[in-house]
Amino acid sequence: MFIQLRPHRHNQDLLTEKILDVIRSTNVLRSAQAKYRFLDEFIYHIMRNKMKMGASQTSFAVKTHLVALTANEAGRIARSFPMVMMANATAAAAVDEFIMTYKALGELDRExxxxxxxxxxxxxxxxxxxxxxVKFRAYLGASVSAADALSDAYMINEFFMLGDTSIAKGLLAMVGANVAWQAIIVYVQTQGLKKKKWRTMLFEMLTVVTFVKPGIDAHRVASGAEQAPGAAFGPLAEMIYTKGGELAFEAIPGLVLQLVALLNTEEKSRIAIASILVSTASTALTATTMFWDWDTDPGNRKESADW
Structure with missing residues (x-):
């Protein structure tokens, strides 16, 4: 369906015609369209995937049950889908939130x-x-992590230059601990690989020492990458472990240490303040995405419910 319809997203009339052709040629869609006349309108806006500010606010007002849903309401619901996808790391999580938000979609899912x-x-x-x-989220995560690493490196050098070696060594130890933790994750993850074990390990270690692994992990999760044969855990679990280590070993203690150093300094350096702001942004982004991605994953919620 995607391959047939997506190329025509900029031509409203042609896209509408193609959608009707797909519905007519597919038994399950044809029977659903006969019962619910809004299906073509819903698919049309899903395929166009136009980001429109304010679409979510108007669509949230749609509380109509499936039997009474109009084509206009179905279109309003579908137009909110891009915002839902933007807030979630995986397609499954986005669709799960989308369906749970609207009564009509929940009823359609059950039927x-x-x-x-x-x-x-x-x-x-x-x-x-x-x-x-995917690209925005991945690049944002990689950029913030890289900026945080660069600001920490700069501040470590500054503290050494100022003679405050205890703070400098403390920050250096925290960065080292985070790198060591990520290296351990990579080692455990790649030990059971069936193909290209050492090549994969080398590449993953390179992402660790260049401080772009958080962004790479986010891209894998968001793009729906599957767990490699023999890998210790899936992309989502790997990202959570990596981010958890970053929070515990570097982000939070490093932020606290820099704040203590700033408070004990009479002259407040603008660069030091900027470094603290970058560290705060990195910590906030890491924490929110980590807990959001884990908590909204449909598989994790199902496992918790079964337990």
Whole structure:
């Protein structure tokens, strides 16, 4: 469906025509369209995937049940999908939030077994194709982590230059501890790989020492990468362990140490303040994305419910 329809997203009439052709040629879609006349309108806006500010606010007002849902309301719901995808790391999590937000979609999901997997497949393609989705989140995470590492390196040098070796060594130890933790994660993750074990380990170690691993991990999770054969854990678990170590070993203690140093200094350096702000942003981004991604993952919620 995605391959047939997505190329026509900029031509409204042609896209509408192609959607109707797909619905007519697919049994399950044809029967659903006969019962719910809004299906073509819903698919149309999902495929266009136009980011429109304010779309979520108007769509949240749609509380209509499935039997009474109009084409206009279905279109308003579908137009909120890009914002939902932007807030989630995986297509499955985005679709899960999307369906749980609207009564009509929840009822449609319960009625048709194909509805959720179809939306998830489309969302996976969209998240890997649009510039503001996977790429934005991955590059933002990598940029903030790299900026934090550079600011820490600069401040370590500054503290050494000022003769405050205890603070400098403390920050250096924290950065080293974080790098060591990520290296351990890489080692454990790659030990059981069936193919290209050493090549993969070398590449992963390179991402660790260049401080871009958080961004790489975010990209893998957001693009729906599968767990490699023989790997110790999946992309989401790897990202959580990496971010957890970054918070525990570097981000939080490093931020506290820099704050203590700043408070004990009479002249407040603008560069030191900027470094603290960067560290604060990195800590906030790491913490929120880590807990959000883990908590909103449908698989984790199902496992918790089963337990």
């Amino acid at each position: 048709y077994a194909w509805f959720r997997p179809t939306l998830t497949a489309i969302a996976t393609e969209l998240m890997s194709a649009v510039a503001w989705g």
